[in-house]
Amino acid sequence: MDRLKELRKKKHLTLKELSEQLKENGVFISSDSLAKYERGDRKPKIDKLKALADFFDVSVSYLQGIEPDYSKSTDKTEITIIKLLNDCYFEKNNNDWQGLDIWNALDVRDAVNRYAEHSKISFNSLLNKDSLNITFWQKNFSFVLSNEKVIETANMLIDKKAKLAELMSVISNCINKKDEDLHDNDFSDHLAQKYNGKIYGSIGHLIYDLRFASNLADINLSFKNCFKYLKQIQMEINTDIKSGNFEHEIEYEKPFLLQPIKYHDQAKRLYKEDKDFREFYSKSEYLIPVKIYDEYLKMKHKEIPELSKYIENNPELNKKKN
Structure with a gap:
């Protein structure tokens, strides 16, 4: 087998x-x-x-071995993914797409734009609307072309076992996850936790009000009220930043503060990607993420000596759950 x-x-x-x-x-x-x-x-x-x-x-x-192996990437697989990225970005084939295809294509384009903005990737001088832009996508979005789920779904689409909208959704999720892994930080986490609800609420109210608008005046009033509320949220954020209330509302214990950022980020990324690590993490008797990460790597015979030495020199990191 x-x-x-x-x-x-x-x-x-x-x-x-x-x-x-x-x-x-x-x-x-x-x-x-x-x-x-x-x-x-x-x-x-x-x-x-x-x-x-x-x-x-x-x-x-x-x-x-009866079912085809969709995990292998071929030239056809890569071209299928690149063509879809290109089509979504330039909104090609919109006349052929229907329903979920159109919405998911917009999701892909938005994900590409966000990632490019955060990663300082320039589009204007590199993309040609009339070509596949293979070199550009290979250079800047290689993580999409090598993603297991994207490859599998692309091959299933080629074999007519998946729909176009499914591949679009997988690609946008892949890009969004990469963007989050690379650019997420405590500042943005705090912003999201404290203000996402208010921001989404204001947009939700706008959508609700527009459903019942009967004339141009109603529409303008709906937008005016939404912008007014968003302005209030902006002022709250500015006040938080200036007063120093924005950084950390939670007082972390010293062991948490001792965690090396590089290894803490590696543990965080592995937790998102590795089901085995999530299970190991939940069952661990230890409290501090980098300590659990170190134990997991040892179990997998992938120990990082530098990390193990650091933990050995900082015994507080060995703190166990109550």
Whole structure:
């Protein structure tokens, strides 16, 4: 079973580690049996096959090699993704798109624009409306072209097993996540937590008022009230910043403040991307994220000596949950 070996390698697990993790989930398959499955010397019974498929979050038919492998990127896959990025950005094919296609295309374009703005990517001199702009997309959005979910959905679209709107949605989510990972910070987190509700509320009221507008005066009044409320929010934010109330409303304990920013950000990113780490994190007896991150890396035999040494020199980071 080549697929089983590929999936195991993708999770960076040895046969023994896979056997142990399956055991934790109530599935008992020895490392020797797993090796025989991979070599094709023995076929797993249906209950074992289903348990393995559930563990790797794939279908039984995929594990058996019956279902096509949509995880491999080909030239056709890449061109499909690039063409869609280009079409969405220049709003091409709008006459052919319907319903969700149009809305999702706008989401892709907005995500591209936000990421480009935050990453200081210039469009005007690099993009040509009449070409695919392959070099531009490969250089500046390579993370989209290499994203597993994007590749899988693009291949399914090529095989007519997915809809265009699905690929658009996956691409916009991929770009938004990358943008958040690269540019998110405590300042923006605080802004979002304190003011997002008020901002969305004001826009929601505007949309509601416009539904009942019967003339131009009603429309103008609706916008005027919305802008007035947004101006009030802007003044609140300015006051918070000037008074110093904006930074941290939560008083962090010293152990949290000791966390090296680089490794804290790495732990945060891994938590978003790795289901195994999220599960490990929730079960850990330790409190401080970088300590949990260090323990997880050790378990995976990917220890960062610099981080482990830092934690060793700062015993407060070993604080455990109450």
